[in-house]
Amino acid sequence: MIEDVTKADQQPLISVIVPIYGIERYIGLCIESIINQTYKNLEIILVDDGSPDRCPEICDLYAQKDPRIKVVHKKNGGLVSARKSGLLVSHGEYVGYVDGDDWLGAGFYSSLYTAILSSNADMVCAGYCRELFNKCVRFTNYIPGGIYEGERLVELKKSMASYGEFYRPGITTYVWNKLFKRSILYNHQMAVDEKITIGEDAAVTYPTLMDCERVCVTDCSAYHYRQREDSMLKKCAPFSSEAENLRYLHEYLVKCAKELDPSASYNLRKQFDDFVLGNCIMRSGGRLPNNSDIVYSTFDRDYNGKRVILYNAGTFGQQLKNRIEESGYCTVVGWVDDDYWEYRRCCINVDSVESLASIDFDYVLIATVDNEIAERETERLLDCGIPAQKILTVKCPEGIRGQLLLRYLYKKQKKGRKWE
Numbered sequence: 001m002i003e004d005v006t007k008a009d010q011q012p013l014i015s016v017i018v019p020i021y022g023i024e025r026y027i028g029l030c031i032e033s034i035i036n037q038t039y040k041n042l043e044i045i046l047v048d049d050g051s052p053d054r055c056p057e058i059c060d061l062y063a064q065k066d067p068r069i070k071v072v073h074k075k076n077g078g079l080v081s082a083r084k085s086g087l088l089v090s091h092g093e094y095v096g097y098v099d100g101d102d103w104l105g106a107g108f109y110s111s112l113y114t115a116i117l118s119s120n121a122d123m124v125c126a127g128y129c130r131e132l133f134n135k136c137v138r139f140t141n142y143i144p145g146g147i148y149e150g151e152r153l154v155e156l157k158k159s160m161a162s163y164g165e166f167y168r169p170g171i172t173t174y175v176w177n178k179l180f181k182r183s184i185l186y187n188h189q190m191a192v193d194e195k196i197t198i199g200e201d202a203a204v205t206y207p208t209l210m211d212c213e214r215v216c217v218t219d220c221s222a223y224h225y226r227q228r229e230d231s232m233l234k235k236c237a238p239f240s241s242e243a244e245n246l247r248y249l250h251e252y253l254v255k256c257a258k259e260l261d262p263s264a265s266y267n268l269r270k271q272f273d274d275f276v277l278g279n280c281i282m283r284s285g286g287r288l289p290n291n292s293d294i295v296y297s298t299f300d301r302d303y304n305g306k307r308v309i310l311y312n313a314g315t316f317g318q319q320l321k322n323r324i325e326e327s328g329y330c331t332v333v334g335w336v337d338d339d340y341w342e343y344r345r346c347c348i349n350v351d352s353v354e355s356l357a358s359i360d361f362d363y364v365l366i367a368t369v370d371n372e373i374a375e376r377e378t379e380r381l382l383d384c385g386i387p388a389q390k391i392l393t394v395k396c397p398e399g400i401r402g403q404l405l406l407r408y409l410y411k412k413q414k415k416g417r418k419w420e
Contacts, residue, residue, distance in 0.1 A: 010117030014109055015092030015182065018046050018100050019082035024053040026101035027225065031062050033103040039110040039141045080194045087189050096196045097175045105222030112179040115216045119147040122184050122212035127221035128177045128253045132342055138221045143170040149214040156215060161206050161271035165371040166396045167278035170207065173202040184211050192252070199249040199368045202275060210260040229346045242283045247409045250276045272404055277396070278369045280408040282316040286394060287324030288407055299365060300395040308364040309334035310376060313343045313350045317367040334359045356384055366393045396416040
């Protein structure tokens, strides 16, 4: 045991920051999974962001049990504020984040530290597992695993936020499946505008990546992201309020692009525009707001007055259904998803893809902004006997993206920008 402690003391300190609000049901498993990491030299910082339940008491109880745990109690200020508070009191050479309703496999930080040590990297980007009910799905970054420096790192930075065809990120936005050098992360985390409530992770991850000289991408997926039932039910606020939050994010990322990529060598502004536009499309249901004087749908054919089936019940699918019902633009006669039973358990009325055979419809709308997923789901529909002309997917040509983004976020033409 003494040898193990000595070995742990010789390892660099990793600060693990856990923002906590209203998750008393889950926080115990989260903390236990961090305590039981095989990497022992941890500083565990639990940030109680004014939680109204028993989370503050649970955090204090755990602090009595393990000397590595620090608790920060603060007034509620949101996720960005909580992460800043944790970082301010941290002392680790490296920093990791964990969301308080998630948990870690025992070897998560050992794996990430080994990757950083063997590559001498400034940051390691891992995969993750999505946990819903009893189903676990593993995800990795689109950019392949490996060590990136020099020209390889330049290419990574050119596609980290927008990889391939519209739209998918090369490196996932999340901060919680990564390990950062504190010296590189600190200024970027502390600079994030606390008004940002959509894309908080992207506002940290991508600017920090830009300052790295060597990055390691790994397929480790020992981070377990809990997709809670309540999180499957997406808020459907008026798009005007969603647009305001996205505008905060966009303005911040534009500022970062100007500072970090002044010569546009990395296409950072374009990458960030694509990232925010993807969010606009998902949260608007793929149509410009009703008060716009330009009628435009991001789907490849118009479906006004038609009978449609929606394919996918995630954020995009739910927003699309709500926006259609608000506007009466067309009639939804069906809603399908490959994981339909999961959504049914959340009281969302979704059926299997095979049920399409018994429904009379004009079009199937595939609700995704990721072209690769859309192609895969198109093939699935074709195998079900759906004619190709009845399948609509998001088409967002590069030439029109800037115009769409302005319309979504600012509603009017900005000076010096013309509409076709």
